[in-house]
Amino acid sequence: MNASCASPLPRGRSSLTGACVGRFIGACVGVIAALLVVPWVLAGFARGAPRAVVLGLGVLRALSFGVGLAASLLLASALEGRRLLPVPIGLARRASYGLFRLVWPLCRVMGCNDDDVRRAFLLLHNGLVWAWWTGRRPSRLLVLLPQCLDARLADRLTRILDGYACSWKVVRGGTEALGEVRAAAPDGMIAVACERDLLHGLMDVGTRVPWVFTVPNVRGDRPCHSTDLDLEALERILVRIALPRPRTDAQADTAVTICASHP
Numbered sequence: 001m002n003a004s005c006a007s008p009l010p011r012g013r014s015s016l017t018g019a020c021v022g023r024f025i026g027a028c029v030g031v032i033a034a035l036l037v038v039p040w041v042l043a044g045f046a047r048g049a050p051r052a053v054v055l056g057l058g059v060l061r062a063l064s065f066g067v068g069l070a071a072s073l074l075l076a077s078a079l080e081g082r083r084l085l086p087v088p089i090g091l092a093r094r095a096s097y098g099l100f101r102l103v104w105p106l107c108r109v110m111g112c113n114d115d116d117v118r119r120a121f122l123l124l125h126n127g128l129v130w131a132w133w134t135g136r137r138p139s140r141l142l143v144l145l146p147q148c149l150d151a152r153l154a155d156r157l158t159r160i161l162d163g164y165a166c167s168w169k170v171v172r173g174g175t176e177a178l179g180e181v182r183a184a185a186p187d188g189m190i191a192v193a194c195e196r197d198l199l200h201g202l203m204d205v206g207t208r209v210p211w212v213f214t215v216p217n218v219r220g221d222r223p224c225h226s227t228d229l230d231l232e233a234l235e236r237i238l239v240r241i242a243l244p245r246p247r248t249d250a251q252a253d254t255a256v257t258i259c260a261s262h263p
Contacts, residue, residue: 035068138188
């Protein structure tokens with residue numbers, strides 16, 4: 001996956017999260033391998049069985065193999081940043097949620113905590129969206145920010161967002177965020193929140209918004225209080241998907257004045 005596609009890792013936990021990303025990918029490969037092996041196992045049960053049983057097992061074999069093949073192409077697309085499965089982005093994202101549900105219990109057994117598993121999935125989800133990205137910039141881009149962000153980020157965050165053609169809202173939770181999505185009807189979205197809220201939000205939004213990117217925030221000592229944000233990670237996404245906002249006359253005059261005072 002491109003470095004520009006990756007969401008920021010939590011400070012002080014990058015090695016742990018990186019290991020869990022590897023475990024998450026390993027769990028995905030394990031689930032996919034199981035799905036591809038099942039048809040061969042079922043073939044053994046079909047020998048000498050009644051016709052109805054043979055037909056039923058044949059359907060299960062085809063279904064298992066098809067799901068395994070699709071999941072393998074989905075994972076490869078996310079990792080390579082290239083679209084390898086000829087389906088719409090909405091269907092690809094829904095399929096990724098199904099794969100996540102299969103992999104989640106296995107990751108827990110492998111020792112990853114819930115937030116690290118969610119973060120690993122969000123990284124791969126961003127890679128999946130980039131793989132399907134057509135290069136056409138959204139005309140109604142919405143950026144959703146959590147209320148818990150540290151107030152010290154406000155000025156820098158506002159300057160970044162004001163440089164791009166997007167609308168942005170500060171929301172207090174998933175219900176309010178979903179209401180903003182329904183009201184704005186965006187064709188592209190960047191969501192900033194904790195891993196749990198981002199994952200639930202992705203599933204709630206579904207296919208209402210085709211292009212959804214996520215940036216997990218960085219929690220401090222207490223959850224939902226003065227959280228930090230990797231502004232560079234946010235801007236890397238904005239640079240690729242958002243149109244630059246035209247400068248106002250006042251901004252242009254200011255730029256000219258600054259340039260004139262620094263020959």
